[in-house]
Amino acid sequence: MGRSVACCARLASRSRHAPAASGSVLPATGMMRSMLYISVAALLETLARVEVELAGLDKKKARQITAASKPCWHLMSAVGPLTSLAFVASVEDPRRYKTSRSIGSYMGLT
Structure with a gap:
């Protein structure tokens, strides 16, 4: 959880402008930043869960191979x-x- 909060804080502090569809740059609103923060935090939490699951599967597979x-x-x-x-x-x-x-x-x- 700490890694995702720190990453989102850095991302939010850097993203003062968001590109518009036409290619021009518009100021990012507080609502856009909140949505971006929530989205990135959710993605980072999902990534952390996937990494934990993969580590467990790697250990389980290694045990199966070595037992055989x-x-x-x-x-x-x-x-x-x-x-x-x-x-x-x-x-x-x-x-x-x-x-x-x-x-x-x-x-x-x-």
């Missing part, structure tokens, strides 16, 4: 689902490394 992958599932005892998924995707086939230290070098950890 045996290597990811084993790594999850030490790290979270996103880290295990990123590690397994980076390594791909562990048989191409002679030792576990080789994987660390490949990742730039040593």
